[in-house]
Amino acid sequence: MALDVLSKTLRLPAHYKHMSMEEMHERIHKVRATLGEELVIPAHHYQKEEVMPFADKTGDSLALAQWSSTVDASWIVFCGVHFMAETTDILTKDNQKVLLPDERAGCSMADMANHYQLSRSWEYLQKRFGDTIIPLTYVNSTAAIKAFCGDHGGATLTSSNARKVMEWAYSKKKRILFLPDQHLGRNTAFDMGIPLTKMGMWDPITDTLKSELAGNEEDLVLLLWKGHCSVHQGFTTAQIATLREETPDVRIIVHPECPFDVVQAADVSGSTAAIIKEIEASPPGSKWAVGTEMNLVNRLKAQHPDKEVTSLNPHMCPCLTMNRIDLQHLTWSIEQIALGQPVNQIKVDQQTASSARRAIDRMFQLA
Numbered sequence: 001m002a003l004d005v006l007s008k009t010l011r012l013p014a015h016y017k018h019m020s021m022e023e024m025h026e027r028i029h030k031v032r033a034t035l036g037e038e039l040v041i042p043a044h045h046y047q048k049e050e051v052m053p054f055a056d057k058t059g060d061s062l063a064l065a066q067w068s069s070t071v072d073a074s075w076i077v078f079c080g081v082h083f084m085a086e087t088t089d090i091l092t093k094d095n096q097k098v099l100l101p102d103e104r105a106g107c108s109m110a111d112m113a114n115h116y117q118l119s120r121s122w123e124y125l126q127k128r129f130g131d132t133i134i135p136l137t138y139v140n141s142t143a144a145i146k147a148f149c150g151d152h153g154g155a156t157l158t159s160s161n162a163r164k165v166m167e168w169a170y171s172k173k174k175r176i177l178f179l180p181d182q183h184l185g186r187n188t189a190f191d192m193g194i195p196l197t198k199m200g201m202w203d204p205i206t207d208t209l210k211s212e213l214a215g216n217e218e219d220l221v222l223l224l225w226k227g228h229c230s231v232h233q234g235f236t237t238a239q240i241a242t243l244r245e246e247t248p249d250v251r252i253i254v255h256p257e258c259p260f261d262v263v264q265a266a267d268v269s270g271s272t273a274a275i276i277k278e279i280e281a282s283p284p285g286s287k288w289a290v291g292t293e294m295n296l297v298n299r300l301k302a303q304h305p306d307k308e309v310t311s312l313n314p315h316m317c318p319c320l321t322m323n324r325i326d327l328q329h330l331t332w333s334i335e336q337i338a339l340g341q342p343v344n345q346i347k348v349d350q351q352t353a354s355s356a357r358r359a360i361d362r363m364f365q366l367a
Protein backbone atom coordinates (compact mmCIF):
# COMPACT_ATOMS: atom_id res chain seq x y z
CA MET A 1 0.00 0.00 0.00
CA ALA A 2 2.82 2.40 0.91
CA LEU A 3 4.51 2.10 -2.50
CA ASP A 4 1.16 2.47 -4.22
CA VAL A 5 0.48 5.69 -2.34
CA LEU A 6 3.95 7.07 -3.05
CA SER A 7 3.63 6.43 -6.79
CA LYS A 8 0.35 8.37 -6.93
CA THR A 9 1.31 11.15 -4.55
CA LEU A 10 1.33 14.65 -5.89
CA ARG A 11 4.33 16.46 -4.53
CA LEU A 12 4.50 19.98 -3.22
CA PRO A 13 5.50 22.41 -6.02
CA ALA A 14 8.98 23.82 -5.39
CA HIS A 15 7.96 27.46 -5.05
CA TYR A 16 6.09 26.73 -1.79
CA LYS A 17 9.36 25.68 -0.20
CA HIS A 18 10.72 29.21 -0.51
CA MET A 19 7.70 31.11 0.79
CA SER A 20 7.99 33.10 3.98
CA MET A 21 5.68 32.36 6.90
CA GLU A 22 4.01 35.76 6.39
CA GLU A 23 3.24 35.01 2.76
CA MET A 24 1.77 31.60 3.61
CA HIS A 25 -0.37 33.12 6.37
CA GLU A 26 -1.65 35.75 3.93
CA ARG A 27 -2.42 33.17 1.26
CA ILE A 28 -4.28 30.90 3.68
CA HIS A 29 -6.36 33.81 5.01
CA LYS A 30 -7.18 34.85 1.44
CA VAL A 31 -8.44 31.40 0.44
CA ARG A 32 -10.37 31.04 3.68
CA ALA A 33 -12.07 34.38 3.09
CA THR A 34 -13.15 33.17 -0.36
CA LEU A 35 -14.28 29.69 0.64
CA GLY A 36 -15.83 30.66 3.95
CA GLU A 37 -17.73 27.81 5.58
CA GLU A 38 -17.10 25.60 2.57
CA LEU A 39 -13.73 24.68 4.10
CA VAL A 40 -12.81 23.37 7.54
CA ILE A 41 -9.46 22.35 8.97
CA PRO A 42 -9.45 19.77 11.77
CA ALA A 43 -6.01 19.21 13.35
CA HIS A 44 -4.78 16.39 15.57
CA HIS A 45 -3.16 17.12 18.94
CA TYR A 46 0.18 15.84 17.61
CA GLN A 47 0.37 18.34 14.74
CA LYS A 48 3.14 20.90 14.38
CA GLU A 49 2.60 24.22 16.09
CA GLU A 50 2.73 26.14 12.78
CA VAL A 51 -0.52 24.64 11.47
CA MET A 52 -2.49 24.86 14.73
CA PRO A 53 -3.55 28.54 14.41
CA PHE A 54 -5.54 27.53 11.31
CA ALA A 55 -7.36 24.65 12.99
CA ASP A 56 -11.13 25.00 13.32
CA LYS A 57 -11.07 22.08 15.69
CA THR A 58 -8.32 20.21 17.54
CA GLY A 59 -8.68 16.80 19.10
CA ASP A 60 -7.92 13.10 18.77
CA SER A 61 -8.60 11.25 15.57
CA LEU A 62 -12.10 10.02 16.33
CA ALA A 63 -13.29 13.28 17.85
CA LEU A 64 -12.11 15.11 14.71
CA ALA A 65 -13.81 12.63 12.39
CA GLN A 66 -17.05 12.91 14.38
CA TRP A 67 -16.85 16.69 14.42
CA SER A 68 -16.26 16.79 10.64
CA SER A 69 -19.47 14.82 10.13
CA THR A 70 -21.44 17.54 11.95
CA VAL A 71 -20.31 20.44 9.75
CA ASP A 72 -21.66 21.30 6.30
CA ALA A 73 -18.29 22.13 4.72
CA SER A 74 -17.63 20.52 1.34
CA TRP A 75 -13.87 20.50 1.93
CA ILE A 76 -12.20 18.99 4.97
CA VAL A 77 -8.45 19.54 4.96
CA PHE A 78 -7.33 17.09 7.60
CA CYS A 79 -4.11 17.91 9.44
CA GLY A 80 -3.17 14.48 10.71
CA VAL A 81 -2.26 11.12 9.20
CA HIS A 82 -3.74 8.84 6.57
CA PHE A 83 -5.89 6.53 8.72
CA MET A 84 -7.50 9.60 10.36
CA ALA A 85 -8.45 11.05 6.98
CA GLU A 86 -9.89 7.64 6.03
CA THR A 87 -12.02 7.51 9.20
CA THR A 88 -13.20 11.04 8.47
CA ASP A 89 -14.16 10.06 4.94
CA ILE A 90 -16.08 7.05 6.30
CA LEU A 91 -18.04 9.16 8.78
CA THR A 92 -18.77 12.20 6.63
CA LYS A 93 -21.44 12.71 3.98
CA ASP A 94 -20.97 11.80 0.30
CA ASN A 95 -20.73 15.44 -0.78
CA GLN A 96 -17.85 16.13 1.65
CA LYS A 97 -14.32 15.63 0.38
CA VAL A 98 -11.42 14.88 2.71
CA LEU A 99 -7.95 16.03 1.72
CA LEU A 100 -4.63 15.19 3.39
CA PRO A 101 -2.15 18.03 2.73
CA ASP A 102 0.71 15.52 2.30
CA GLU A 103 -0.41 12.05 1.31
CA ARG A 104 2.87 10.61 2.59
CA ALA A 105 1.66 11.30 6.14
CA GLY A 106 1.00 7.67 7.05
CA CYS A 107 1.27 5.89 10.39
CA SER A 108 3.82 3.18 11.03
CA MET A 109 1.50 1.48 13.53
CA ALA A 110 -1.44 1.33 11.13
CA ASP A 111 0.90 -0.06 8.46
CA MET A 112 1.85 -2.97 10.75
CA ALA A 113 -1.44 -4.73 9.99
CA ASN A 114 -2.77 -5.29 6.50
CA HIS A 115 -5.82 -7.17 5.27
CA TYR A 116 -3.79 -10.04 3.78
CA GLN A 117 -1.91 -10.66 7.03
CA LEU A 118 -5.13 -10.45 9.03
CA SER A 119 -6.95 -12.95 6.79
CA ARG A 120 -4.06 -15.43 7.20
CA SER A 121 -4.00 -14.93 10.95
CA TRP A 122 -7.77 -15.28 11.21
CA GLU A 123 -7.71 -18.58 9.30
CA TYR A 124 -5.02 -19.97 11.60
CA LEU A 125 -6.71 -18.76 14.79
CA GLN A 126 -10.14 -20.04 13.76
CA LYS A 127 -8.62 -23.49 13.18
CA ARG A 128 -6.74 -23.34 16.45
CA PHE A 129 -9.46 -21.92 18.74
CA GLY A 130 -12.69 -22.34 16.76
CA ASP A 131 -15.43 -19.71 16.80
CA THR A 132 -14.32 -18.19 20.11
CA ILE A 133 -12.70 -14.96 18.90
CA ILE A 134 -13.93 -11.42 18.28
CA PRO A 135 -11.62 -9.02 16.38
CA LEU A 136 -11.16 -5.52 17.79
CA THR A 137 -9.10 -2.80 16.22
CA TYR A 138 -7.75 0.43 17.57
CA VAL A 139 -8.95 3.33 15.40
CA ASN A 140 -5.26 3.75 14.51
CA SER A 141 -5.62 1.21 11.71
CA THR A 142 -6.40 1.20 8.02
CA ALA A 143 -9.98 1.23 6.72
CA ALA A 144 -9.41 -2.34 5.44
CA ILE A 145 -8.65 -3.61 8.97
CA LYS A 146 -11.68 -1.80 10.37
CA ALA A 147 -13.76 -3.35 7.59
CA PHE A 148 -12.52 -6.85 8.46
CA CYS A 149 -13.58 -6.28 12.07
CA GLY A 150 -16.94 -4.95 10.91
CA ASP A 151 -17.49 -8.05 8.75
CA HIS A 152 -16.52 -10.46 11.56
CA GLY A 153 -18.71 -9.13 14.38
CA GLY A 154 -15.98 -6.92 15.82
CA ALA A 155 -15.59 -3.24 16.59
CA THR A 156 -13.16 -0.36 16.70
CA LEU A 157 -11.98 1.28 19.90
CA THR A 158 -9.99 4.27 21.06
CA SER A 159 -7.58 4.70 23.94
CA SER A 160 -10.45 6.40 25.85
CA ASN A 161 -13.00 3.60 25.49
CA ALA A 162 -10.78 0.50 25.05
CA ARG A 163 -11.90 -1.05 28.33
CA LYS A 164 -15.60 -0.59 27.63
CA VAL A 165 -15.30 -2.13 24.14
CA MET A 166 -13.21 -5.05 25.45
CA GLU A 167 -15.77 -5.75 28.18
CA TRP A 168 -18.48 -5.81 25.51
CA ALA A 169 -16.38 -8.17 23.38
CA TYR A 170 -15.85 -10.58 26.29
CA SER A 171 -19.61 -10.67 26.82
CA LYS A 172 -19.84 -12.06 23.27
CA LYS A 173 -16.86 -14.38 22.92
CA LYS A 174 -14.15 -16.00 25.03
CA ARG A 175 -11.24 -14.44 23.15
CA ILE A 176 -10.26 -11.10 21.59
CA LEU A 177 -7.88 -10.61 18.70
CA PHE A 178 -6.57 -7.08 19.37
CA LEU A 179 -5.09 -5.03 16.49
CA PRO A 180 -2.72 -3.41 15.74
CA ASP A 181 -1.21 -2.03 18.98
CA GLN A 182 -0.05 -4.73 21.37
CA HIS A 183 0.62 -2.19 24.12
CA LEU A 184 -2.85 -0.65 24.29
CA GLY A 185 -4.33 -4.16 24.30
CA ARG A 186 -2.01 -5.51 26.99
CA ASN A 187 -2.25 -2.43 29.23
CA THR A 188 -6.04 -2.28 29.06
CA ALA A 189 -6.56 -6.00 29.61
CA PHE A 190 -4.16 -6.02 32.57
CA ASP A 191 -6.15 -3.16 34.11
CA MET A 192 -9.26 -5.30 33.68
CA GLY A 193 -7.63 -8.04 35.73
CA ILE A 194 -6.48 -10.33 32.93
CA PRO A 195 -3.07 -11.77 33.84
CA LEU A 196 -0.20 -11.80 31.35
CA THR A 197 -0.31 -15.60 31.37
CA LYS A 198 -3.64 -15.38 29.54
CA MET A 199 -2.24 -13.17 26.78
CA GLY A 200 -0.51 -14.30 23.62
CA MET A 201 1.06 -12.43 20.73
CA TRP A 202 0.46 -13.05 17.05
CA ASP A 203 3.46 -12.23 14.86
CA PRO A 204 2.16 -11.33 11.38
CA ILE A 205 5.62 -11.68 9.83
CA THR A 206 6.29 -15.26 10.96
CA ASP A 207 2.60 -16.26 11.30
CA THR A 208 3.18 -17.60 14.77
CA LEU A 209 1.41 -17.30 18.09
CA LYS A 210 3.40 -17.16 21.34
CA SER A 211 2.16 -17.01 24.92
CA GLU A 212 3.34 -13.89 26.73
CA LEU A 213 4.67 -15.84 29.69
CA ALA A 214 4.83 -19.58 30.09
CA GLY A 215 1.05 -19.78 29.88
CA ASN A 216 -0.99 -22.65 28.49
CA GLU A 217 -2.09 -21.78 24.93
CA GLU A 218 -5.59 -23.10 25.59
CA ASP A 219 -5.99 -20.54 28.41
CA LEU A 220 -5.23 -17.53 26.20
CA VAL A 221 -8.09 -15.02 26.10
CA LEU A 222 -6.26 -12.07 24.54
CA LEU A 223 -4.40 -12.45 21.26
CA LEU A 224 -2.32 -9.35 20.68
CA TRP A 225 -1.19 -8.31 17.22
CA LYS A 226 2.54 -7.63 17.17
CA GLY A 227 2.31 -3.93 16.31
CA HIS A 228 3.34 -0.78 18.10
CA CYS A 229 3.65 2.99 17.81
CA SER A 230 7.24 3.89 17.01
CA VAL A 231 6.92 7.07 19.10
CA HIS A 232 5.41 5.61 22.29
CA GLN A 233 7.48 2.43 22.20
CA GLY A 234 10.54 4.66 22.69
CA PHE A 235 9.73 5.45 26.33
CA THR A 236 11.53 3.35 28.93
CA THR A 237 11.54 2.64 32.65
CA ALA A 238 15.17 3.82 32.74
CA GLN A 239 13.97 7.31 31.72
CA ILE A 240 11.39 7.19 34.52
CA ALA A 241 14.02 6.10 37.06
CA THR A 242 16.38 8.91 36.04
CA LEU A 243 13.65 11.53 36.28
CA ARG A 244 12.46 10.33 39.65
CA GLU A 245 16.02 10.49 40.93
CA GLU A 246 16.56 14.02 39.60
CA THR A 247 13.09 15.34 40.56
CA PRO A 248 11.50 13.20 43.30
CA ASP A 249 8.19 15.10 43.26
CA VAL A 250 7.66 14.77 39.50
CA ARG A 251 4.49 12.99 38.35
CA ILE A 252 4.81 10.73 35.34
CA ILE A 253 1.88 10.52 32.94
CA VAL A 254 2.01 8.30 29.87
CA HIS A 255 -0.17 7.19 26.98
CA PRO A 256 -1.31 3.54 27.02
CA GLU A 257 0.50 3.00 23.68
CA CYS A 258 3.65 2.91 25.84
CA PRO A 259 5.13 -0.48 26.80
CA PHE A 260 3.64 -2.37 29.76
CA ASP A 261 6.55 -1.81 32.17
CA VAL A 262 6.50 1.94 31.44
CA VAL A 263 2.76 2.19 32.12
CA GLN A 264 3.22 0.19 35.33
CA ALA A 265 6.03 2.49 36.50
CA ALA A 266 4.13 5.72 35.68
CA ASP A 267 1.80 7.52 38.10
CA VAL A 268 -1.00 7.95 35.58
CA SER A 269 -1.80 6.53 32.16
CA GLY A 270 -4.44 7.86 29.78
CA SER A 271 -5.44 8.94 26.28
CA THR A 272 -4.31 12.29 24.86
CA ALA A 273 -7.58 13.84 26.06
CA ALA A 274 -7.00 12.38 29.56
CA ILE A 275 -3.40 13.67 29.63
CA ILE A 276 -4.51 17.18 28.65
CA LYS A 277 -7.30 17.15 31.27
CA GLU A 278 -5.07 15.82 34.06
CA ILE A 279 -2.42 18.49 33.52
CA GLU A 280 -5.02 21.25 33.17
CA ALA A 281 -6.62 20.20 36.46
CA SER A 282 -3.36 20.00 38.42
CA PRO A 283 -2.45 22.85 40.80
CA PRO A 284 0.13 25.53 39.91
CA GLY A 285 3.65 24.39 40.65
CA SER A 286 2.89 20.76 39.65
CA LYS A 287 5.71 18.94 37.93
CA TRP A 288 4.87 16.60 35.06
CA ALA A 289 6.91 14.36 32.80
CA VAL A 290 4.77 13.30 29.88
CA GLY A 291 5.17 10.17 27.77
CA THR A 292 3.52 11.06 24.51
CA GLU A 293 4.26 12.80 21.22
CA MET A 294 6.58 15.79 21.47
CA ASN A 295 4.37 18.39 19.73
CA LEU A 296 1.63 17.87 22.31
CA VAL A 297 4.12 17.97 25.19
CA ASN A 298 5.58 21.25 23.93
CA ARG A 299 2.08 22.71 23.57
CA LEU A 300 1.15 21.68 27.11
CA LYS A 301 4.35 23.25 28.33
CA ALA A 302 3.53 26.55 26.58
CA GLN A 303 -0.09 26.52 27.78
CA HIS A 304 0.84 25.96 31.43
CA PRO A 305 3.70 28.30 32.32
CA ASP A 306 2.67 27.96 35.99
CA LYS A 307 3.56 24.25 35.91
CA GLU A 308 6.70 22.36 35.01
CA VAL A 309 5.88 20.20 32.02
CA THR A 310 8.60 18.20 30.31
CA SER A 311 8.84 15.18 28.04
CA LEU A 312 9.65 11.86 29.64
CA ASN A 313 12.35 11.71 26.97
CA PRO A 314 13.39 15.26 25.94
CA HIS A 315 15.66 13.79 23.23
CA MET A 316 12.99 11.81 21.45
CA CYS A 317 12.11 12.35 17.80
CA PRO A 318 8.63 13.64 17.05
CA CYS A 319 6.29 11.47 15.00
CA LEU A 320 7.87 11.84 11.57
CA THR A 321 4.69 11.28 9.61
CA MET A 322 2.58 13.67 11.71
CA ASN A 323 5.31 16.24 11.07
CA ARG A 324 4.93 15.91 7.31
CA ILE A 325 1.98 18.28 7.54
CA ASP A 326 3.56 21.70 7.53
CA LEU A 327 2.44 25.17 6.54
CA GLN A 328 3.74 24.73 3.00
CA HIS A 329 1.57 21.66 2.41
CA LEU A 330 -1.44 23.25 4.09
CA THR A 331 -1.13 26.37 1.92
CA TRP A 332 -0.77 24.28 -1.23
CA SER A 333 -3.71 22.06 -0.32
CA ILE A 334 -6.19 24.84 0.23
CA GLU A 335 -4.98 26.93 -2.73
CA GLN A 336 -5.56 23.93 -4.98
CA ILE A 337 -9.18 23.79 -3.75
CA ALA A 338 -9.62 27.45 -4.68
CA LEU A 339 -8.14 26.71 -8.12
CA GLY A 340 -10.64 23.88 -8.61
CA GLN A 341 -7.84 21.29 -8.69
CA PRO A 342 -7.84 19.66 -5.26
CA VAL A 343 -4.97 17.29 -4.49
CA ASN A 344 -4.58 14.23 -2.29
CA GLN A 345 -8.20 13.40 -1.69
CA ILE A 346 -8.59 10.39 0.64
CA LYS A 347 -11.48 8.26 -0.53
CA VAL A 348 -12.40 4.88 0.92
CA ASP A 349 -14.27 2.63 -1.52
CA GLN A 350 -17.93 2.13 -0.70
CA GLN A 351 -17.77 -1.54 0.27
CA THR A 352 -14.82 -1.06 2.63
CA ALA A 353 -16.40 2.08 4.06
CA SER A 354 -19.71 0.39 4.85
CA SER A 355 -18.01 -2.60 6.55
CA ALA A 356 -15.69 -0.29 8.50
CA ARG A 357 -18.67 1.85 9.47
CA ARG A 358 -20.28 -1.23 11.00
CA ALA A 359 -17.26 -1.68 13.30
CA ILE A 360 -17.26 2.02 14.21
CA ASP A 361 -21.02 2.06 14.85
CA ARG A 362 -20.71 -0.88 17.24
CA MET A 363 -18.26 1.22 19.23
CA PHE A 364 -20.59 4.24 19.14
CA GLN A 365 -23.47 2.12 20.43
CA LEU A 366 -21.42 1.41 23.55
CA ALA A 367 -20.86 5.09 24.28
Ligand code: SF4
Binds near residue numbers: 108230293319
Ligand atom coordinates in the same frame (compact mmCIF):
# COMPACT_ATOMS: atom_id res chain seq x y z
S1 SF4 B 1 2.25 8.92 16.99
FE1 SF4 B 1 2.34 6.69 16.62
S2 SF4 B 1 0.21 6.04 16.28
FE2 SF4 B 1 0.29 8.31 16.08
S3 SF4 B 1 0.60 8.64 13.86
FE3 SF4 B 1 2.65 8.61 14.80
S4 SF4 B 1 3.31 6.45 14.57
FE4 SF4 B 1 1.08 6.49 14.25
